[in-house]
Amino acid sequence: MIDYIQQFKDRHLFHQCTNEEELNKQLNKEKSYFYIGFDATSDALHAGSLVQLRAIKKLVELGHHAIILLGGGTTKVGDPSGKDESRKILEYKTIEANIENFKKIFNHYFRDYKDKITYANNDTWLSDLNYIELLRTVGSHISINRMLTFESVKERLKREQSLSFLEFNYMVLQGYDFYYLNKNHNCSLQIGGSDQWGNIVLGIEIISKINKKDAYGLTTPLLTTSSGKKMGKTEKGAVWIDQEKFSSFDFFQYWRNVDDKDVENLLLIFSDLDKDEITSLIDEDINKAKKKLALIVTSDCHTEEDALKAEQKATDLFENKNFNQDIDLIQIKKDVSLKITDILVINNLIASKSEAKRMIENSGIKINDIAISDINHEITDKDEGSILKIGKKRIFKISFKN
Structure with missing residues (x-):
């Protein structure tokens, strides 16, 4: 008998689970369908999502089948989990483009397990769902009192921050997703990030009351440093998994x-x-x-x-200190003088001017190994071919173009 839960704990992929003993029994009894959802709120996934991808890979390696749910429907609403304010509402065509890029990323990451991965888009069933039908199907089985105890709701209300009716419905829609996949695809397990706990539990309760079946939830931890800081960001912004966005x-x-x-x-x-x-x-x-x-x-x-x-x-x-090889170029228009802070931000080398100034003040920006001390330092034609060093490990060559 495989102790799935202990394996997840040993590999630091475990945050909490609805019923460890029963889930272990279910996964050992038969090869199971499980799902994890990704809302298409951006055009790529960042490094923080890798914990969930590893969790998927761990289960499919052991013979189970993953349903990767692409949230074409729920992205139209916006998940309030872990957010201090409402998400930006995206245009439908943007959501569709993001989903296609997500699929490309997933296909590549799971390239050795394609027969164990199924894609589903909840827009398929949510967009055609009649609101009266939704209320009649699941409305009487959902307690508002219970939903108000979920962290994603409780924290927003505690801070007196707006929580729209649109967002409040998100939890119901995610719960409906689990109910739908359980009913139509015999999916018995939902995996998600630790901020998804309340949404997952709501889905399990709907399945228990309507489908009269057992279902389970398992959450993975956030990807953090030993000090508790979230990983996946640098001076230049998010660490994207997509090779086209992050070399x-x-x-x-x-x-x-x-x-x-x-x-x-x-x-x-x-x-x-x-x-x-x-x-x-x-x-x-x-x-x-x-x-x-x-x-x-x-x-x-x-x-x-x-x-x-x-x-x-x-x-x-x-x-080897070999700067004669193919170093990434920072190209600047000839006969133009720009402040070093502007060059860093314009070329997306650092996220903001304030961050650039902070690094200069801490001697983190160097040209030809000489620290820049003046935030108003200008780069001119005289700097052609010079080596720009950002922090300890990022090196570029300055080049001027016509």
């Missing part, structure tokens, strides 16, 4: 430069190495362990070839 080299470097204290946790989540191997690797050489982590995650999300190229480029730049 393989930058992606590799993000994982290569994580804090020493986070390496063990991240290797447990993202690798298949056992704990003794991880401990031995870290004890032997922490930098070697970080390279291993970066190589594994970049290979999974991009390709092994791209990961190896990124590793070699990092070695050439930071260990």
Whole structure:
């Protein structure tokens, strides 16, 4: 008998579960359908979603079947979970484009398990759902008192922040999704991030009352550092899984430069190495362990070839100090003088001018290894071919164009 829950706990993929013992029995009794939903609120997934992707991969490797629910319908409403304010309402065509890009990302990430993955779009059933029918089907089985206890609602009300009726309905729609998939696809388990707990429980209660079946929920933890800070952001913004939005080299470097204290946790989540191997690797050489982590995650999300190229480029730049190779260019129009802060922001190298100023004040911006101390420092034609260093691990060559 496989102890699924313990495996999830050992790999730091477990936050909480509705019934650990019964879920273990269900997963051992038969190969089960489970689902996890992704609302298409952006055109790509960021690194924080990788914990859920690893959870999917863990279960499909053990023979179970994943339904990846693309929230074409629920994205039209907006999930209030974990948010201090209402989400921006997206145009339908934007949602559809985002979903197509999500599918491309999923197809690549799960390229070795395509026969174990099914896609569903809840717009298929939610858009045609008559509101009166929804109220008659699930309305009498949902307690408003219960919904008001969910953290996503309670925290917004506690802070006296607006929670629209549109958002309040989101929980009902997600619960309906689980009910629908359970009824039509025999889906017995929903997995989600830790902020989805209330929505998942609501779906389980609807299934119990209407379908008269057992269903289960399991949540994964947030991807955080040892200090509790959310991972997945850099000076230039989100760490996107999509290679077109975040280069393989930058992606590799993000994982290569994580804090020493986070390496063990991240290797447990993202690798298949056992704990003794991880401990031995870290004890032997922490930098070697970080390279291993970066190589594994970049290979999974991009390709092994791209990961190896990124590793070699990092070695050439930071260990061999070889700046004559193919370094990313920052191109500036000739005969134009720009402040260093403007160049950093315009080229999306740093998220904001305030962040650029902070880095300059902390000697984090260098040209040819000389720290810039003046936030009004201007880059001119004289800087052609100079090496711009941002922080310890990001290097660019300045180039002027006509």
